[in-house]
Amino acid sequence: MTLSRRRPRALVAVLALLVLAVAACGDDKPTTTAAGADGDATTTSTAAPDPNRVLKISAIPDQDPSKLTTINTAMAVYLSTALDRKVEYVPVTDYAASVSLFKTGDLDMVFFGGLTGVQARLQTPGAVLLAQRDIDDAFQTVFIANAGAKLAAVSDVKELAELKGKRFTFGSESSTSGRLMPEYFLDQAGLSSATDFSGPAGFSGSHDKTIDLVQAGTYDAGALNLQVWKKRKDAGTVDTTKVVELLVSPPYHDYHWMAGPDTDERFGAGFTARVSDALLALDYTNPTHAKLLDLYGAKKFIATSAGNYTEIEEIGRKLNLIAG
């Protein structure tokens, strides 16, 4: 009996402690926010911008995360010098998450693809296009195949009809060069990814994964970003006896940097323009800049405008990749 008489007290104590612990979260807040240098994404009031606020940059996870970290850390270092700000690279796990976190204000500027850029502007009205790489206004997709699939290299999009009845994979569902444009080119060849492949079309998740899965024979063929394909071939990390090139597609507009609509509010008047100037100022004749540009596979960054992506938006709507 003594036990059961003690239990209510133990219970009350446990519950009280739990309540205290939960309440303590509130007290913890100021310290953790400061310690984590987390900024205060939740206040968008008219208060003067915090000079110590960290600029959070990110990129759609289109390739090997360790490569993305190398590229974006280099960009963060460049921007922090050019803008005299702390800059942090925030990795994300998937394309759609980068659009969502851009909308919630957790990512200040993101290197989006063509489709994710359109989605981000629709989700976050007022978002500002900063710059694109020189290679992005004539970007291309490459179709590849497993050597064992006995598919021939072709010279015209229409000839992609040979993929009928094969196992085919895209990259991420939201990828421009790995999903949207390939789907569009397949459509021109009279194929629909929903019905004309053996089994449902795959979504490997990233361009690197597409190469690996086609090389392993999991899929007979796939489509990806030409730039990633070239880099992998140059680095010798793809077995070209097992994977062959089928077709390099016609060009279209792709990747670009974008900033949130309240960037000036958060970082001070004219900040958005300064960021875009910093990107455009990258000069290949400067060896430090050249190293950064090489990581991006580009010679320079150039201006871009929303009009460049109207076609992508139209295709996106037609293929149900943009709702509404």
Place this chain on the structure above:
Amino acid sequence: MGAARGLTDLTEREVGLFPEDEHLVPLEKGRSRRVGGWSGRRAWLVALVVAVVWALWSAGVGRRALVNPGGWTLMSRFWKAAVHPELSGAFLRTTWSATWTTIAFAVLGAALSVVIGCIGGVLTSETWWRRSRPGRAGAAHGVRPGWFAGRVLFGLPRGVHEAVWGLFLVHVLGRDPMVGVLAIAIPFGAITAKVYSELIDDSAQGPYDALRAAGAGRLSALVYAVFPRTLPDLVSYAFYRLECSVRSAVILGMIGAGGLGFQLSLSFQSLRYGEMWTLIYALVIVSALADLWGATLRRRGAPRLVRRSAAAGVVLVVASVVHLGPDLGRLVAGRTRSLLADLARDSWPPSLPAGGWAELGRQAVDTVQMSLLAIALASSLAILVAFVAARGGRTRARRLLATGARLLLLVTRAIPPPVWALLVLFVLFPGPLPGAVALGIYNFGILGRLTGEVVENLDPRPEAALRAIGAGGAQAFAYGVVPVAFARFAAYSLYRWEVAVRETVVVGVVGAGGLGRLLEQQRAAFDFNGMLGTVVALIVVSLVVDGISAWARRSLR
């Protein structure tokens, strides 16, 4: 008995929106049923075989090539890396901090679900809504609108997997640890509320009624008459939730919450198998500790151990809050409100996917088939391994074998299903089959452990009696153990089937099809109306499966 009866009973109750099925059937009734029960069992067995064959046929078994010989090299490279985990200082530091992040998510998720469970358990209990005069108790329950509203309010969140909660919450709370914590706490809180309400209702009502009759309020009557009696069970169940939370925290990590799951998916995308194994070993350790803690509480259930565990739990909660530093300000910030309003506006009304009802129906059928195959695979393997894995073997070799089997089970359930799915995809061609196999392997780890506990807790007397009258080992096993164990195994498999249906959403990555795949497509297109429609379909499918499962369990009892 007390807490020792623990999990076996609790998890069987943790089912469906059909509480009336779950109350213990009086012994007489159960016995009279068993006489004619075999025809019922046979009918269910036939139905199961037909369903599995149908699912296999739909998955393409026997109709097209399923195994990809080209993928074995990648697969073997992964397994070979098991003996070469990445042990560089920098990566060990990453792993250490990721481990704490995962633990913190699990602890806070479980703690919050216990808080929700305590409140919800009271609000959905019949005891709470009963009129104070004991004589009218039976007549009143079920018609009280408060009780009914509570049941619905706490019933619906269970049909949605933690990962889906996470995907919605991230649109409102952004990049904040509260996303992961709430994604665990909402569905788990609802399950806990159901189990707690039944614990409250099952506790002897005499003292409660006596206090009420003496004029005590409902709350104080509960605190003094019901809680002391049920406390060991409440705590023991809270720790079972913690075990489940660890696994959920890893899955949520994979979709972006951070911690071991996040690192695991980063390393996998870079195909750094050595790193993956370092993370997997960390996962195995965390998962083993959580399981061991919970199992010890359930086995012994001594009041002192329960109290100390509860105190340790509180310390862990505080440490987790400090580690994650959730921004509680976000929960009430104006931006959060406007994002929530945006999400509500964007997703209402729910809509059908492209292809309409036919497409939705097809994907729903795929989901059910995938879960059926997964659970058929998981239970067959689990039953084989359960007897090996059970503690208490008589010879040294048996005990060694049991340890090996338990280790196998531990590793299979420590690796999250999306990772299994991607691994299976190396060697199986894409489609529903790799998804089902991945879920099957993962659930084998969970089911094998539960069935192993069943074997340990079996009454040894029937077997001993058979041996005493001269039966051989195999005979004694077949007649003394199997019949008793079978009912429990079946109950667990059916219960796990319900969970597997919800889990199909996390293996969509492998082109597995089903509602999870559809949801993923709609998310990529920011089609919130479609997403809501698919989530409603998921809830309906899981209610139907819960219903079938409850029906089957009742007729197998």
